[in-house]
Amino acid sequence: MTLRAAAQAVRDNAYAPYSNFKVGAAIQTSTGAVFVGCNVENVAYPEGTCAEAGAIAAMVAAGEIRIECAYVIADSPDPVPPCGGCRQKLAEFAAKDARVTLATLDGTERHTTIKDLLPGAFGADHMDRA
Template sequence: MTDPIITAAVAARLAAHAPYSRFLVGAALRCDDGSIHAGCNVENAAYPEGVCAEASAISAMVLAGGRRITAIAIAGAGPRPCTPCGGCRQKLSEFALPEAEILMVDEAATVLMRSALGELLPYAFNAAAFAARDSALDNS
């Protein structure tokens, strides 16, 4: 039985708007309450103005009231895993713990790679940096 976040990511990939790169990506994430939120990449003729699938899924989650990601699936095409870009790794770290599972799958829902977020972004800049700063300020 396929994990529902994989099924959702593969389905989201088919909705992607990628007329320039033709690189369709879907993502789906599971929140700590079990809810699933999906997103797809949306390109724009002005390339930097596009949206990654992971960011799209995070936006859907936040809109629905979610705040904690426990797992994410990213669906690309072909034999190589579609890993999150650096910006999306940072975005994921805002809502997920380092042990959150990331599944990278192909268009047939075959898992090509499994990783923990902390393995993909070992020194994430996150809320802990602000806590350390605040502690230092309180002690000065």
């Protein structure tokens, strides 16, 4: 199954009764494993979970910590980029040159990288006091 197919399939499971904006994400790790996530809304609106965060949580729960590439899909006129928080989450587990594909259901894709999504990202090296 391709990353696109995995992201599109999990998108169907999204719980989005308030916005009706379903998002699916699939990430592939350095071992080739694929993990998926979908957005899960909550009536207490900021308490929901983004698709990218769900995929990352599944990856970490399985004992993996390195994202090689990611695919995010939504039913929108243009490819939707991850929110700021998810950009930081992706940057935590991926190299700056890791590929990220943003897509629509009609097949439009935009290819980018972690570095382009989050230039100047805060990283572990910022915490080095030596």
